[in-house]
Amino acid sequence: MNKILLPLTALLLLVSVDAAFGDVVRLRTGEVIKGRPLREKSDEYVLVIEDVARGLLRSISWEAVSDADRKRLQAAFHITNPGLAVVAGHRVTITLEGGGTVDVVGRIVERSDAGVTILQGGKEVKIPAERIVAIRTEVLDPRDVWRPEKLFERFLARLQKDGVDLTQLSAREHFRIAEYARLIGLFAIALEHYRQSAADKTFLSAHIAAKRVAEVEVLLQEKSALKDLRAIRTDIRRKAYRRARTLMEAFKKAHPEPPPPVAFQAHRARLLFVAKRGEHMQREAKIRAPKIARRLIQAKVREPDVTLADVTAWARRELPELMFAGLAQHLMRWDDVTLDEGRMFWENGRRSSWHIASYGSGTFIVEPPKVKKPLGNAEKPMTRDRWWFRSSPAERASWLTAWFAERSGLFDISDVPTRVQCVMCAGRGVKGNRLCPRCQGTRYDKRVRFR
Secondary structure, three states: OHHHHHHHHHHHHHHHHHHHHOEEEEEOOOOEEEEEEOOOOOOOOEEEEEEOOOOEEEEEEHHHEOHHHHHHHHHHHOOOOOOOOOEEEEEEEEEOOOOOEEEEEEEEEEEEOOEEEEEEOOEEEEEEHHHEEEEEEEEEOHHHOOOHHHHHHHHHHHHHHOOOOOOOOOHHHHHHHHHHHHHHOOHHHHHHHHHHHHHOOOOOOHHHHHHHHHHHHHHHHHHHHHHHHHHHHHHHHOOOHHHHHHHHHHHHHHOOOOOHHHHHHHHHHHHHHHHHHHHHHHHHHHHHHHHHHHHHHHHHHOOOOOOHHHHHHHHHHOHHHHHHHHHHHHHOOOOOOOHHHHHHHHHHOOOOOOEEEEOHHHHHHHOOOOOOOOOOOOOOOOOHHHHHHHOOHHHHHHHHHHHHHHHOOOOOEOOOOEEEEOOOOOOOOEEOOEEOOOOOOOOEEEEEEEO
């Protein structure tokens, strides 16, 4: 029994996965859309597809769909398409700078020995002759050539030529204009004319116009919502996380119950925000936290009459919080960050570059001298406090940085200790018949590699 059930389960799983991803629709331009054609939203003018890759609804003229897929889907949907008049255009194959070729689709409006100018989506693109591989004539969707506003202008001019008075439109003419505007993506204009058409109860298709009003309102809502989401993604790419957060909060209020494709895109935008903000803040924390600690240490060791005991106690009790407070203040350039968040970004960040701090001639304070005091040397040995008061601010800062890096537990310490011979005694620990006055018999300077 199990041997039969397992293949059936696998088959059902494959069927459910295939249904989730839907159909594959090919356009005349060669573009392939993977998604779910929606019968309830499609009509004789447009095919509406839920695009899986983009997570949005796409309205596509039937004339833009490949012949095979158009016939197949129209037969499945039991609809006939009067269509948007196709236009003669061109497909220009050009070479790329890095190698390979790409096709530019539009209508050539100018030719010369220097090259061609092709109108594509309402914009003129100049192509040099040396980059042209081939030019082919092709039937195109007008939207590949002109902008929607230009297409609508041409449509109205055609109506006027046919004797339609644009100042006194009938319900049927309002409906006709609305259908065309919807087809080319001018949804606000379409909505206005659908409402005019639906208001005339004597119009036989008033109920269809009323239905179109509801559909276009949803499309406008989706269009507005997707525009807001594009603005959010743009701010995320620009690292404007504070503004992106504000826009996301405004989006929730403006679109409390968005359609499924919009909700999917909103979810992806939130995930992108969290990921990119976290990556950026962790990277900044990795770079800035050690620099902030160094700056605080340099200021502390310059205070008058400060002792070694004072600075080590300060470094143990206060410096960590001061470092994270400074880090949070630095991160506030991009978004509101609390002290705890600053600490979290530092702890979770990947720290790759090493920093180095040296105990210098004060190494004897943290590591006992290797050489005993020679007999007959009456000179008093160096003490911690004497070394501290005789050292320069730079030597003090380096010593305290090394001490803080080792003792705070906030940094990764290299397993390989770095020691450099004392420059005065060349690593012997003595100078003549007395201890080296610099290293006090330690023989080397201990350096700490931390990150």
